[in-house]
């Protein structure tokens with residue numbers, strides 16, 4: 043299914059890439075440049091998956107689509123989206139607003155539920171508050187992955203990791219994830235191995251134990267999706283950390299999935 047020479051033990055695809063339209067990616071992250079970079083990196087398929095954090099972002103989708111239509115790539119390119127679960131509501135209403143042709147649809151969380159706290163607001167809230175927010179996180183995300191058209195859960199574990207350095211991905215926390223993974227398997231939502239997570243896991247305890255999450259997911263029949271979460275060209279298709287995690291988790295080619303469904307797609311022009 044994928045080249046194992048250059049990419050070792052993960053598929054030669056990058057299914058999570060941002061563009062200049064996110065407002066926080068490098069200026070040269072145009073769709074044309076991303077495709078060029080992916081071709082040079084030897085990737086077989088990519089997905090451009092811009093953020094939708096709020097209703098305002100929906101307005102820029104037309105621009106993205108216009109640029110997408112002009113592409114003549116030599117690899118398969120999907121135009122998907124990374125949509126946040128709206129922290130103000132638990133019914134996933136932002137996901138419902140996404141035009142159905144944007145696939146794969148990656149669902150992610152960058153804020154804590156029922157709050158305006160973001161994942162990077164460390165040190166500003168007590169551990170007790172974070173524990174309370176963490177408790178809310180599981181039912182909230184479980185509801186989100188049940189939404190129709192959701193293909194992938196982005197970087198599982200990031201919000202949890204921010205609860206405090208004493209968290210290790212083992213014991214009770216794995217039980218809670220197991221329940222979520224059961225729902226993901228039922229709804230065919232993939233677990234994303236995300237290269238960017240290496241910069242977001244803060245403690246060595248978390249770094250040491252993260253591989254337990256994809257290992258348990260795979261064991262429960264959840265497929266793994268691969269993405270760099272690039273905001274800069276040099277990161278497109280770079281999977282050093284993911285590759286290490288996949289090895290430690292004992293993942294095999296059969297555990298991975300590459301989105302192949304309907305959506306805005308450009309097939310290789312030559």
Ligand SMILES: [Zn+2]
Nearest residue numbers: 060064066093
């Ligand atoms: Zn971003």
Ligand SMILES: [Zn+2]
Nearest residue numbers: 058060124271
């Ligand atoms: Zn992202």
